[in-house]
Amino acid sequence: VITGGSDASLTYASLRGWTALQAMSTDTCRPFSIQRKGMAIGEGAATLIVEEEEHARKRGAKIYAEVAGSGSTADASHITKPDPANAAAAIRAAHEDAGISGDGPILYSAHGTGTKLNDSSESIAFRLAYPDRIANHRVIATKSAHGHMLGATGAMEFLIAIKALKEKTAPPILNYLGPDPECDLPLVLEPEQISAETAVSASFAFGGLNSVLIARKY
Secondary structure (H helix, E strand, O other), rough: OOOEEEOOHHHHHHHHHHHHHHOOOOOOOOOOOOOOOOOOEEEEEEEEOOOOOOHHHOOOOOOOOOEEEEEEEEOOOOOOOOOOHHHHHHHHHHHHOOOOOOOOOEEEOOOOOOOOOHHHHHHHHHHHHHOOOOOOOOOOOOOOHHOOOOHHHHHHHHHHHHHHHHHHEOOOOOOOOOOOHHOOOOOOOEEHHHHOEEEEEEEEEHHHEEEEOEEEEE
16 A cells, blocks of 8 residues: 655645634744744655555565554544543554553654644643653654645654654754743653654644554564
8 A cells, every 4th residue: 555645735825724723833833842833834745655564575675664553533522622632542542453552662753733732732642641651752743844734744754753763763853942831741852862662653633633653663
């Protein structure tokens, strides 16, 4: 299966719409930072080839990771306000599907849009999903580098998380200016060597649509 996403949303209509929602930053994207002011739109594409291990080995493909599990919820609680409990439920469902404990160490690729509401809500969801041993995990937020690419973002962030596992290096959250007490997470703020064998990639959309993928290092 060839899968992925692409989007090109740097258009007048798109930017006007996001500005009307008061979701856009007048500065830059600063996920989980006390001075975050909103998201930044980006454009891009990411493609992954997903196949049975036997088929990949037979054709001599370079295998980067195993797609170990997935979880999703659709709570429809509010069109723009996320529900941390249901986001956490999606994370737990992905772990259950993968048969992987949440004890860690885990590389968590956050949805991390840089908006006040999203980042504080996701921080609550993270603590609900991982109530113990939070310090074992590392949190990245790559929208600080590539912006919110909308339909391409989920694939891109999953790809980056897989690459981080392969290279044993977590990419830093950019543009960070200081901690927010509401976002007390084990953030990666400098390039960091990691020992995690598991990556969790979270996508939390408007309308309570939450999707989480788990990759296991190959």
